[in-house]
Amino acid sequence: xxxxxxxxxxxxxxxxxxxxxxxxxxxxxxxxxxxxxxxxxxxxxxxxxxxxxxxxxxxxxxxxxxxxxxxxxxxxxxxxxxxxxxxxxxxxxxxxxxxxxxxxxxxxxxxxxxxxxxxxxxxxxxxxxxxxxxxxxxxxxxxxxxxxxxxxxxxxxxxxxxxxxxxxxxxxxxxxxxxxxxxxxxxxxxxxxxxxxxxxxxxxxxxxxxxxxxxxxxxxxxxxxxxxxxxxxxxxxxxxxxxxxxxxxxxxxxxxxxxxxxxxxxxxxxxxxxxxxxxxxxxxxxxxxxxxxxxxxxxxxxxxxxx
Amino acid sequence: xxxxxxxxxxxxxxxxxxxxxxxxxxxxxxxxxxxxxxxxxxxxxxxxxxxxxxxxxxxxxxxxxxxxxxxxxxxxxxxxxxxxxxxxxxxxxxxxxxxxxxxxxxxxxxxxxxxxxxxxxxxxxxxxxxxxxxxxxxxxxxxxxxxxxxxxxxxxxxxxxxxxxxxxxxxxxxxxxxxxxxxxxxxxxxxxxxxxxxxxxxxxxxxxxxxxxxxxxxxxxxxxxxxxxxxxxxxxxxxxxxxxxxxxxxxxxxxxxxxxxxxxxxxxxxxxxxxxxxxxxxxxxxxxxxxxxxxxxxxxxxxxxxxxxxxxxxxxxxxxxxxxxxxxxxxxxxxxxxxxxxxxx
Numbered sequence: 001x002x003x004x005x006x007x008x009x010x011x012x013x014x015x016x017x018x019x020x021x022x023x024x025x026x027x028x029x030x031x032x033x034x035x036x037x038x039x040x041x042x043x044x045x046x047x048x049x050x051x052x053x054x055x056x057x058x059x060x061x062x063x064x065x066x067x068x069x070x071x072x073x074x075x076x077x078x079x080x081x082x083x084x085x086x087x088x089x090x091x092x093x094x095x096x097x098x099x100x101x102x103x104x105x106x107x108x109x110x111x112x113x114x115x116x117x118x119x120x121x122x123x124x125x126x127x128x129x130x131x132x133x134x135x136x137x138x139x140x141x142x143x144x145x146x147x148x149x150x151x152x153x154x155x156x157x158x159x160x161x162x163x164x165x166x167x168x169x170x171x172x173x174x175x176x177x178x179x180x181x182x183x184x185x186x187x188x189x190x191x192x193x194x195x196x197x198x199x200x201x202x203x204x205x206x207x208x209x210x211x212x213x214x215x216x217x218x219x220x221x222x223x224x225x226x227x228x229x230x231x232x233x234x235x236x237x238x239x240x241x242x243x244x245x246x247x248x249x250x251x252x253x254x255x256x257x258x259x260x261x262x263x264x265x266x267x268x269x270x271x272x273x274x275x276x277x278x279x280x281x282x283x284x285x286x287x288x289x290x291x292x293x294x295x296x297x298x299x300x301x302x303x304x305x306x307x
Numbered sequence: 308x309x310x311x312x313x314x315x316x317x318x319x320x321x322x323x324x325x326x327x328x329x330x331x332x333x334x335x336x337x338x339x340x341x342x343x344x345x346x347x348x349x350x351x352x353x354x355x356x357x358x359x360x361x362x363x364x365x366x367x368x369x370x371x372x373x374x375x376x377x378x379x380x381x382x383x384x385x386x387x388x389x390x391x392x393x394x395x396x397x398x399x400x401x402x403x404x405x406x407x408x409x410x411x412x413x414x415x416x417x418x419x420x421x422x423x424x425x426x427x428x429x430x431x432x433x434x435x436x437x438x439x440x441x442x443x444x445x446x447x448x449x450x451x452x453x454x455x456x457x458x459x460x461x462x463x464x465x466x467x468x469x470x471x472x473x474x475x476x477x478x479x480x481x482x483x484x485x486x487x488x489x490x491x492x493x494x495x496x497x498x499x500x501x502x503x504x505x506x507x508x509x510x511x512x513x514x515x516x517x518x519x520x521x522x523x524x525x526x527x528x529x530x531x532x533x534x535x536x537x538x539x540x541x542x543x544x545x546x547x548x549x550x551x552x553x554x555x556x557x558x559x560x561x562x563x564x565x566x567x568x569x570x571x572x573x574x575x576x577x578x579x580x581x582x583x584x585x586x587x588x589x590x591x592x593x594x595x596x597x598x599x600x601x602x603x604x605x606x607x608x609x610x611x612x613x614x615x616x617x618x619x620x621x622x623x624x625x626x627x628x629x630x631x632x633x634x635x636x637x638x639x640x641x642x643x644x645x646x647x648x649x650x651x652x
Contacts (some may be wrong), residue, residue, distance in 0.1 A: 009631075130336070138626065139586045240468070282465055285465040
């Protein structure tokens with residue numbers, strides 16, 4: 001175990017990380033966001049889900065550094081009198097959970113379909129790749145909007161708000177599996193011809209073992225590259241869907257639904273209800289995208305050779 | 308301008324048997340996709356809301372309801388009902404909107420020009436900016452300006468469309484008061500029967516600026532990056548090296564030899580992105596209360612106006628399928644290197 005850690009620390013991957021300031025700073029900010037968001041129940045000054053602690057008299061108080069701000073609400077309050085800091089911490093947690101779980105689902109579907117398509121080939125391959133082509137041509141955001149709109153119209157509002165997180169993960173997860181399936185299939189087609197796969201087949205291993213234990217580990221670097229971008233995209237999609245009122249309800253808001261709930265108040269001057277969660281959202285996505293750029297360069301053998 | 312290299316390619320390309328087979332497959336696929344979309348649309352109609360309640364209200368006895376269900380054919384087998392739905396749909400009848408009390412397709416047709424205005428404006432912005440900027444970044448990858456553009460573009464990709472829209476409203480409409488914050492304005496010109504556009508009046512144009520900029524904000528950096536990377540790849544290729552070796556002028560190599568082959572994949576991606584842009588119009592129209600199709604769709608969802616929801620899905624599905632098929636057919640025809648018989652690209 002120790003040896004593995006030492007090997008990882010001495011790898012090219014970590015070497016390039018240590019030389020790239022942008023990557024280090026974005027990683028630090030991202031890590032801070034994740035840690036703060038997941039310790040929200042411990043560090044948040046208020047519980048935004050507890051209706052009894054919310055006082056409507058506290059509504060629309062600006063952040064503490066403004067003239068009318070109050071020290072007990074560092075980032076001000078929203079229109080219902082909820083503390084913005086606590087709500088944002090909880091909301092960031094929901095956004096990250098949905099982003100990561102949706103990508104895990106895309107991975108699960110995409111890896112299975114991509115591996116099987118690439119390894120088995122034939123009709124299965126052409127069927128799934130056609131399906132992937134068609135699904136990608138239909139725009140994933142549009143699919144997600146339509147699917148959620150139908151679900152929302154079909155369920156009652158209360159039933160929907162309980163299911164919202166699961167629905168969002170399912171919809172965003174299902175909408176983007178072709179990205180993984182195509183990447184994996186392309187790698188599998190390249191790996192399949194190599195000797196180690198022949199060797200595994202000759203000693204009598206079954207197709208599932210060869211696919212998951214032998215080929216899959218050799219296709220991990222393109223997976224890592226698209227995964228960072230996919231998490232950023234999933235978080236954006238969640239925010240967009242919640243902003244449209246098709247995602248997480250305002251009672252347990254994610255960043256997108258918080259921005260939505262504050263939108264009508266920017267005209268009356270309460271900018272912070274929208275602006276602060278927006279800044280958190282943009283910073284979160286930007287850090288993931290910058291890390292994704294770095295991962296792509298660090299794992300690209302072409303660029304590695306140039307240096 | 309020298310001999311039109313690229314055009315001679317196109318002219319020499321004949322329609323072959325291979326191409327006809329490919330086109331046939333593509334059209335078959337398009338029909339199949341539209342069939343699935345219509346099936347989805349129909350099953351929504353079947354499961355969402357009760358058409359009888361919309362017609363009669365609550366105070367009608369169970370026996371009368373059942374008689375009316377029979378009369379309207381609601382008790383027929385699934386495929387009989389679907390057949391009726393598709394026959395009407397092909398004739399342009401997708402039901403009557405519960406809210407507007409008018410044919411649903413007509414309601415959408417009324418709102419379509421507003422969305423078209425947005426898409427045209429955003430496309431113009433993207434084409435006029437991304438091509439020169441992307442080409443510049445590819446030709447001078449190490450210039451500080453190119454690096455700055457790449458840096459800004461990753462920030463651009465990270466800001467969701469609806470936030471660009473909100474911030475531009477806050478800055479230019481609420482704080483500075485330079486631009487109107489919502490709607491299309493009063494002063495529109497009818498350029499075709501039924502298509503009123505805001506491009507030709509001062510008021511209409513002012514209303515278009517912020518929504519179009521917001522709509523283009525996420526695709527512009529994507530296209531700049533795409534053009535840059537495609538062009539850099541092309542500039543490394545053998546035929547460009549040969550052009551340099553012949554001693555051609557840089558401008559000729561860049562803009563005549565390299566740019567044409569760069570634009571081919573870019574145009575294909577662009578065609579596919581029209582669908583994505585339609586999805587983003589829903590966001591932009593919501594923020595700017597733009598009276599287009601996307602805004603209409605969300606209102607229809609909130610009112611559970613089933614015929615309108617179905618019509619929107621079918622109209623948008625048709626736009627997607629038609630643009631994708633046309634782009635695919637053109638691309639394969641123009642680009643002789645594409646393997647027609649190959650599965651997937």
